[in-house]
Amino acid sequence: MLQAYTDILVAPVQALFAAFHGGPVHQAGPLYPDFDRQGRARHWRGTAPVDVCPQPPGEGEPIDRLDGEALWGGCLVNHFGHFLAEFIHRLLPAAQARPDLPILYVTRPGQGDESLPGFIQAAFEHLGVAGRVRVLDRPTRVATLWVAPQAECLGGPPPAADYLARLVERQATLPAMPAGDVLFVSRAGVGEGLVGEAALEDFFAALGARIYRPEQHPLAEQLATYLSHARLVFTEGSALHGLQLLGRIPGELTVLARRPGRFGQAFLAPRVAVLHHVPLAGPAVHGRAPDGRVAGWEGLVYLDTAPLAGLAARLFPALTEDRRAQALAQLQDRLAALAAPATLDYLRAHRGQPLWRDAGATLRDLARTGRLDWPQRLQAGAVLAGRDAAPVLRLTGPLPPLAAPRSAEAAPAGWLALLGQVADGAPDPGLWTLAQALSGRPALDAAEVLRSDVLTGAWLCSLGAGAGEPVRLALPRPEPLQDPTAAAPWMPLIQRLVLLRLAGAGRFSYSLKLRLSAQDWQALRRAPLPAWQRCVLAAFHLLHEGRWPTGSPEGWAQALRVLVDPTATPPATPSDDPLVQLQRRLAAWMQSDRPEVEERLGRWLARRAHPAASSFSGGGAGQGSLASAAGTG
Incomplete structure (x- = not known):
C-alpha cells in the first residue's frame, strides 16, 4: 500500500550504519511530517523503526526541486549484504503499482554522479527498474513522493507470500544453467573473520562439491546457479542476502553458522524447501564497542570442525567413511597451521581501529580460545x-x-x-x-x-x-x-x-x-x-x-x-x-x-x-640428566 507525501524534503545520506560507533543506524531520505508517528514509511529493522529524522538544510544552503511524482527507493550503500537486505524491498510493490514514475535513491553529498556499483545496477536490472532510478545527493524538495513499506527488513518477520510471488515472476528472466548436486558458496575470496575459509573450500572440493566464489560471477548468473543445484552450502555472510532476490529456491540449503544463532532464518525459511544450520562457531576474538560491550558483529572466529563430520555424511552419503574422515583430518591439520598467521594478519589489519583499541580484552580473548601457544x-x-x-x-x-x-x-x-x-x-x-x-x-x-x-x-x-x-x-x-x-x-x-x-x-x-x-x-x-x-x-x-x-x-x-x-x-x-x-x-x-x-x-x-668431574650428561652412579633421572638424580 502506497502512501503519498506532498511538498516533502528529501535529504542525502547524513549517517548510515554509524551505530557501531555510537551514531544513528539510518539518517537519510524523507523528512516526514510528525516523523515519530510515520510507522511503516520509516526504515525498519526487526519489529521497530531504527532511523532518525534527517537534519534540514542550513540557512542559505541550496535546495533542488523535483516537480511531479516519484517513488521512494532508499539509500545507496556499497555493501552487498546490507543493500540487498535493507534497500531493495520497497521496489517491486511500488514499481509495479506505478510503472510510470521514477524511483528516488539517495547517496552522500557529492557522490551523485558516481557510477553505481555493479551489483546494485545488476539488482535493479533483475527487478526491472534499472532505467527508472534517479540518484539524489543534495537536499531536494519533491512535489509528490509515494512511499511503500519495506516488504522485508533486516532481522524482521518472514516476507509475505504475495511479495515472494512477485520475486518468483522475476526468476523467469534468469539464464538457464546446467544442473548440479552440491554447491559450496565460499567467502574465501572476500571474507575475513573466519580462520580457514580457503581450507573449507579444499575440504568440500575433496568430497566432490563444486566450489563457487560468487564475486567472480555476474549477479544474474549467481542467482541462476543457485536455482540449478540440488543442495547449496553457504558460509554465513553477505552472499546469503543474494537469495533475497529470489522468491523460491527448489534445493536444500545449509548455512555454516560462524556466530551463535540461526542466521537468516526469517528470510531463508520461506524461500527454500529444506533449511539446515550447522554451527561451526568455535572460540572467537571480538572487538569492543565504545561502551565496552563485546562487538559480536566484528571479530575473528576459529572453526569448530566437529559438526562437519555429520554434514559430510548427509551431503555425500555415497562416499566411504574413511574418505570423509581423511578430508576432515586434512582440514583440521590446515586449520591448526593457519591459526597463528591468520590471527596476526587480522590483528595487523584492525589494530588502531576504534573497535580494537582495548588490547587487554583482545589478549584475554586470545588466551581463552586455546588456539595459540x-x-x-x-x-x-x-x-x-x-x-x-x-x-x-x-x-x-x-x-x-x-x-x-x-x-x-x-x-x-x-x-x-x-x-x-x-x-x-x-x-x-x-x-x-x-x-x-x-x-x-x-x-x-x-x-x-x-x-x-x-x-x-x-x-x-x-x-x-x-x-x-x-x-x-x-x-x-x-x-x-x-x-x-x-x-x-x-x-x-x-x-x-x-x-x-x-x-x-x-x-x-x-x-x-x-x-x-x-x-x-x-x-x-x-x-x-x-x-x-x-x-x-x-x-x-x-x-x-x-x-x-x-x-x-x-x-x-x-x-x-x-x-x-x-x-x-x-x-x-x-x-x-x-x-x-x-x-x-x-x-x-x-x-x-x-x-x-x-x-x-x-x-x-x-x-x-673432584677436579675431573663432568657435567650432568655423564654416566655412572648419581649421574644422568635432571630431565630423565629417577629419584634424586
Missing part, C-alpha cells in the same frame, strides 16, 4: 602495540658479584603477578609499550634489569617471543658459599637469575660456569634457611653447571610461585612436568635424611668436588 600470544600482544615483531631486549655488562653486600628487596609479588598474567595468556599491554621504548636503546645494563620487576618481566617476555642469537652474560665468580645464610639479602636477585635461565632455555647462558665444592653443597644443605630459599639457591647453581631443558612457560611460572612463596600450595600439575620434578628433587636434596638419599647425594657431591 604462549609465544604466539606474545607476538599478538606486540602486534596490538603497533609492532610487527615482538621486541627482543639485549643485556650487556657484568652482573654484580653475589658476595657484594646488597639490601634486600621487597617481596617479588609484582613480577610474580606479571608472570602469572603471561602464563594465563593475558600480559599487560603496557608491557609492550615499555619494551618498545627499551628496544630503542643500544643495550640494557644487566644489573639495571635485574633490579626492576617490570624490566625483568619485559625481558622474559621478549625472550619467549623473540628470535636471534643466544644471550650470554658475564657473571663474576662468587666467594665460596661457606655461609649460605649470607645469601638471603640477595635472594631477589638470585630468583631473577633462576627465572632468566629457565625462561631462556637454549638462548640464555652465562659466560662463566659456577661450580660449588662438596663442602659448599653440604653447607647449603644444612643452612638454617627456609626450604624454598635453599631450593632457589640450589637451582641457581645447578642451572649453571648443567643444561636444564624447559618447555612452555606455564609450567615454570606455576612452579616458581611455590619456589618463591613458602605459603603457596604446590600446584596440581602432572607429575611429568619438568619444573615440578625439579622442585621435588631439590626438596629431597635439601630436606631428606633417608640413608639411600644421603648415599646417592654423597656420591654425587663427591663427584662434583
Whole structure:
C-alpha cells in the first residue's frame, strides 16, 4: 500500500550504519511530517523503526526541486549484504503499482554522479527498474513522493507470500544453467573473520562439491546457479542476502553458522524447501564497542570442525567413511597451521581501529580460545602495540658479584603477578609499550634489569617471543658459599637469575660456569634457611653447571610461585612436568635424611668436588640428566 507525501524534503545520506560507533543506524531520505508517528514509511529493522529524522538544510544552503511524482527507493550503500537486505524491498510493490514514475535513491553529498556499483545496477536490472532510478545527493524538495513499506527488513518477520510471488515472476528472466548436486558458496575470496575459509573450500572440493566464489560471477548468473543445484552450502555472510532476490529456491540449503544463532532464518525459511544450520562457531576474538560491550558483529572466529563430520555424511552419503574422515583430518591439520598467521594478519589489519583499541580484552580473548601457544600470544600482544615483531631486549655488562653486600628487596609479588598474567595468556599491554621504548636503546645494563620487576618481566617476555642469537652474560665468580645464610639479602636477585635461565632455555647462558665444592653443597644443605630459599639457591647453581631443558612457560611460572612463596600450595600439575620434578628433587636434596638419599647425594657431591668431574650428561652412579633421572638424580 502506497502512501503519498506532498511538498516533502528529501535529504542525502547524513549517517548510515554509524551505530557501531555510537551514531544513528539510518539518517537519510524523507523528512516526514510528525516523523515519530510515520510507522511503516520509516526504515525498519526487526519489529521497530531504527532511523532518525534527517537534519534540514542550513540557512542559505541550496535546495533542488523535483516537480511531479516519484517513488521512494532508499539509500545507496556499497555493501552487498546490507543493500540487498535493507534497500531493495520497497521496489517491486511500488514499481509495479506505478510503472510510470521514477524511483528516488539517495547517496552522500557529492557522490551523485558516481557510477553505481555493479551489483546494485545488476539488482535493479533483475527487478526491472534499472532505467527508472534517479540518484539524489543534495537536499531536494519533491512535489509528490509515494512511499511503500519495506516488504522485508533486516532481522524482521518472514516476507509475505504475495511479495515472494512477485520475486518468483522475476526468476523467469534468469539464464538457464546446467544442473548440479552440491554447491559450496565460499567467502574465501572476500571474507575475513573466519580462520580457514580457503581450507573449507579444499575440504568440500575433496568430497566432490563444486566450489563457487560468487564475486567472480555476474549477479544474474549467481542467482541462476543457485536455482540449478540440488543442495547449496553457504558460509554465513553477505552472499546469503543474494537469495533475497529470489522468491523460491527448489534445493536444500545449509548455512555454516560462524556466530551463535540461526542466521537468516526469517528470510531463508520461506524461500527454500529444506533449511539446515550447522554451527561451526568455535572460540572467537571480538572487538569492543565504545561502551565496552563485546562487538559480536566484528571479530575473528576459529572453526569448530566437529559438526562437519555429520554434514559430510548427509551431503555425500555415497562416499566411504574413511574418505570423509581423511578430508576432515586434512582440514583440521590446515586449520591448526593457519591459526597463528591468520590471527596476526587480522590483528595487523584492525589494530588502531576504534573497535580494537582495548588490547587487554583482545589478549584475554586470545588466551581463552586455546588456539595459540604462549609465544604466539606474545607476538599478538606486540602486534596490538603497533609492532610487527615482538621486541627482543639485549643485556650487556657484568652482573654484580653475589658476595657484594646488597639490601634486600621487597617481596617479588609484582613480577610474580606479571608472570602469572603471561602464563594465563593475558600480559599487560603496557608491557609492550615499555619494551618498545627499551628496544630503542643500544643495550640494557644487566644489573639495571635485574633490579626492576617490570624490566625483568619485559625481558622474559621478549625472550619467549623473540628470535636471534643466544644471550650470554658475564657473571663474576662468587666467594665460596661457606655461609649460605649470607645469601638471603640477595635472594631477589638470585630468583631473577633462576627465572632468566629457565625462561631462556637454549638462548640464555652465562659466560662463566659456577661450580660449588662438596663442602659448599653440604653447607647449603644444612643452612638454617627456609626450604624454598635453599631450593632457589640450589637451582641457581645447578642451572649453571648443567643444561636444564624447559618447555612452555606455564609450567615454570606455576612452579616458581611455590619456589618463591613458602605459603603457596604446590600446584596440581602432572607429575611429568619438568619444573615440578625439579622442585621435588631439590626438596629431597635439601630436606631428606633417608640413608639411600644421603648415599646417592654423597656420591654425587663427591663427584662434583673432584677436579675431573663432568657435567650432568655423564654416566655412572648419581649421574644422568635432571630431565630423565629417577629419584634424586
